[in-house]
Amino acid sequence: MRPTEKPFTLTAQKVSCGRCCLRELCAPIDVTPQQEDLLHALVKQQHLSIRRGDHLYRGGMPFHSLFAIHTGSFKTYMLTDDGRERVEGFYLSGDMLGMDGISGDTYTLSAVALEDTGICVLPFHRLEELTRESPVVQRQFHRMMSREILRDKGIMMMLGQMTAEERLAAFLLNLSQRYEARGFSATELSLRMSRQDIANYLGLKPETVSRLLSRFQDDGIIAISGKNVHIVHIDRLRAVLGFGDGIYFDQLP
Amino acid sequence: MRPTEKPFTLTAQKVSCGRCCLRELCAPIDVTPQQEDLLHALVKQQHLSIRRGDHLYRGGMPFHSLFAIHTGSFKTYMLTDDGRERVEGFYLSGDMLGMDGISGDTYTLSAVALEDTGICVLPFHRLEELTRESPVVQRQFHRMMSREILRDKGIMMMLGQMTAEERLAAFLLNLSQRYEARGFSATELSLRMSRQDIANYLGLKPETVSRLLSRFQDDGIIAISGKNVHIVHIDRLRAVLGFGDGIYFDQLP
DNA sequence: ACAAAAAAATGACTTAGGTCAAGCGGCTCT
DNA sequence: AGAGCCGCTTGACCTAAGTCATTTTTTTGT
Numbered sequence: 001m002r003p004t005e006k007p008f009t010l011t012a013q014k015v016s017c018g019r020c021c022l023r024e025l026c027a028p029i030d031v032t033p034q035q036e037d038l039l040h041a042l043v044k045q046q047h048l049s050i051r052r053g054d055h056l057y058r059g060g061m062p063f064h065s066l067f068a069i070h071t072g073s074f075k076t077y078m079l080t081d082d083g084r085e086r087v088e089g090f091y092l093s094g095d096m097l098g099m100d101g102i103s104g105d106t107y108t109l110s111a112v113a114l115e116d117t118g119i120c121v122l123p124f125h126r127l128e129e130l131t132r133e134s135p136v137v138q139r140q141f142h143r144m145m146s147r148e149i150l151r152d153k154g155i156m157m158m159l160g161q162m163t164a165e166e167r168l169a170a171f172l173l174n175l176s177q178r179y180e181a182r183g184f185s186a187t188e189l190s191l192r193m194s195r196q197d198i199a200n201y202l203g204l205k206p207e208t209v210s211r212l213l214s215r216f217q218d219d220g221i222i223a224i225s226g227k228n229v230h231i232v233h234i235d236r237l238r239a240v241l242g243f244g245d246g247i248y249f250d251q252l253p
Numbered sequence: 254m255r256p257t258e259k260p261f262t263l264t265a266q267k268v269s270c271g272r273c274c275l276r277e278l279c280a281p282i283d284v285t286p287q288q289e290d291l292l293h294a295l296v297k298q299q300h301l302s303i304r305r306g307d308h309l310y311r312g313g314m315p316f317h318s319l320f321a322i323h324t325g326s327f328k329t330y331m332l333t334d335d336g337r338e339r340v341e342g343f344y345l346s347g348d349m350l351g352m353d354g355i356s357g358d359t360y361t362l363s364a365v366a367l368e369d370t371g372i373c374v375l376p377f378h379r380l381e382e383l384t385r386e387s388p389v390v391q392r393q394f395h396r397m398m399s400r401e402i403l404r405d406k407g408i409m410m411m412l413g414q415m416t417a418e419e420r421l422a423a424f425l426l427n428l429s430q431r432y433e434a435r436g437f438s439a440t441e442l443s444l445r446m447s448r449q450d451i452a453n454y455l456g457l458k459p460e461t462v463s464r465l466l467s468r469f470q471d472d473g474i475i476a477i478s479g480k481n482v483h484i485v486h487i488d489r490l491r492a493v494l495g496f497g498d499g500i501y502f503d504q505l506p
Numbered sequence: 507a508c509a510a511a512a513a514a515a516t517g518a519c520t521t522a523g524g525t526c527a528a529g530c531g532g533c534t535c536t
Numbered sequence: 537a538g539a540g541c542c543g544c545t546t547g548a549c550c551t552a553a554g555t556c557a558t559t560t561t562t563t564t565g566t
Contacts, residue, residue, distance in 0.1 A: 078406060078410060080410070080414075081495075082495065084414075086409075086410045086413055086414060088406055088409060088410075099399055099402055100399065100402060100403060100406065101399070102395050102396060102398070102399035103395075103396045103397075103399035103400040103402075103403055108403055108406070109406065128388065128391060128392065128395070131385075131391075132384075132385045132388065132391065135381065135385065138381060138384075138385065139381065142355050142356075142381070142398070143355060143356045143357075144356075145355070145395070145398045145399070145402070146352055146353065146354070146355035146356035146398070147356040148402050149352055149353060149356075149398070149401050149402055149405060150353060150356055150361055152402060152405035152406065152408075152409060153331060153341055153353065153361070153362065153405065155405075155409055156339075156341060156405060156408055156409055156412060157331060157333070157339045157341075159409060159412035159413055159456060160339055160412055160453070160454075160455075160456035161333075161337075161339060161456065163552075163553090164552075164553065165552095194513070194514090195513075195514060195515095196513080196514095200413070201413075202413075203412060203413035203414065204553080204554090205553075205554055205555080206513085206514075206515095207514090207515080207516085207553090207554075207555080207556095208552090208553060208554075209514095210514060210515050210516080211515080211516075211553095213514095213515090214515070214516080226514090226561085226562070227562095242334075242335065416522075416523090417522075417523065418522095447543070447544090448543075448544065448545095449543080449544095457523080457524090458523075458524055458525080459543085459544080459545095460523090460524075460525080460526095460544095460545080460546085461522090461523060461524075462544095463544060463545050463546080464523095464545080464546080466545095467545070467546080479531095479532075479544090507566100508565100508566090509564100509565095509566090510563105510564085510565085510566100511562100511563085511564075511565095512561100512562080512563070512564085513560105513561080513562070513563080514559105514560080514561070514562080515558100515559080515560070515561085516557105516558085516559075516560090517556105517557085517558085517559100518555100518556090518557085518558105519554105519555085519556085519557105520553105520554080520555070520556095521551100521552100521553090521554075521555090522551105522552095522553090522554085523550105523551095523552090523553100524549105524550080524551075524552085525548105525549085525550070525551090526547105526548090526549085526550095527546105527547090527548090527549105528545105528546085528547085528548105529544105529545085529546080529547100530543105530544080530545075530546095531542105531543090531544080531545095532541105532542095532543085532544090533540105533541085533542080533543095534539105534540090534541085534542095535538105535539095535540090535541100536537100536538095536539095536540105
């Protein structure tokens, strides 16, 4: 079932970890420089490079750490009993991975790199220690977990009541928003994931995603060239959702 | 849009709170009696009685507490921009409510009682204090939040790739499992929520839910009488999902 | 740089579930 | 207790999205 590939190893490396990889924990509030130093000390200890197609973790592996994405992007998925996969989300630089592992002793999802990536390892027991010492860091960590819950509620909303067209529009707008928050263009998207993955994530079939992308292009809303999507009329894309603006189905910063 | 009803007030009452209402925090592990006392001291402070149809909290209200359901059941929902509601979940005695409020300063969902209920209030800042003092309680709280995340991933899975028939079977089996975990019959379910709510939760239309319940009954799998469902052949209900047993789409204990 | 393989696009047709409409029955309220 | 209302059920029909099949494009490995 699982493709053979090199086993999961913690390849410690000397990679400088900018503050971006702690966006979720530090931002958006008043972590004092001192506390920030603590966080950076924590995260600076271990770094990993995960190549495109390799796994950061797999469902069933013992849980020990959370991971902050320094560069690159991941998809997470869950395996069904009959071996098919269900894509649960796409994570970009600054996002935190691994929270699905906290409740048990093992990770529940699997995380696979969509491109060559650099990630920071946060040993969970160290993070817990730190949150016991600093109420501010504690609160920030709790916010982070709660945000993941909200994110999921948003996706449930989408899967529960949006049409295929609305889902795809919401997906593109969400990506646009997140790219923008990272300082990239909000209208020039580079889709790192396959149409298959997009379809799976949105609860659709690849053919439907293909058709809809073509339709959006024919309507002049977007221009596609392979993995690159140019959003020509972001307002018309918003209009597909039937309301002006706001947050779509996934509020990750 | 919102029906007028008595405003949200913290009607402190003298209700004895059995340990059941802290299932999520204490169970299943080794909280020492001492720590358990701390938790109970925390939770014993405030109790609420919420009548059927009344709200425990509403999206937009300032966040201050988590709530443990002592008796009764709730549904949570989110309002869409155009005022329709999306049912996010059903919560039974022992379940924890309000985690959607942690990430912001306000609750995001709304929680409405499906019957007359008794709930315990856990002021969040007190809970955070407590988790700073006790690593065991801290870990347990983190597990609880992570379990909520997993629960949502499970629902996403359902909404993303199950047929209507599978969703309804999963819903019934999930309820059965949770009733059983609370010491009730696994085969005699009393549905506290409307067909509308079930449909909305499952991403279906009420007519479809009705038809499927009738079909399950015609097939002899269940026997329905209004809100009461008797599961006649739980194995055949499991077979609808295409695999033997296990956990369905929602692992709340 | 080329060939093979995988991914994506497109068309024809099917179907699960939605929509609309009508009748039934069990609660709620006075 | 009885009237009225709302929620539930059921039927007939429709449509959005899925399925299957074919072609085109992109990616990958030598």
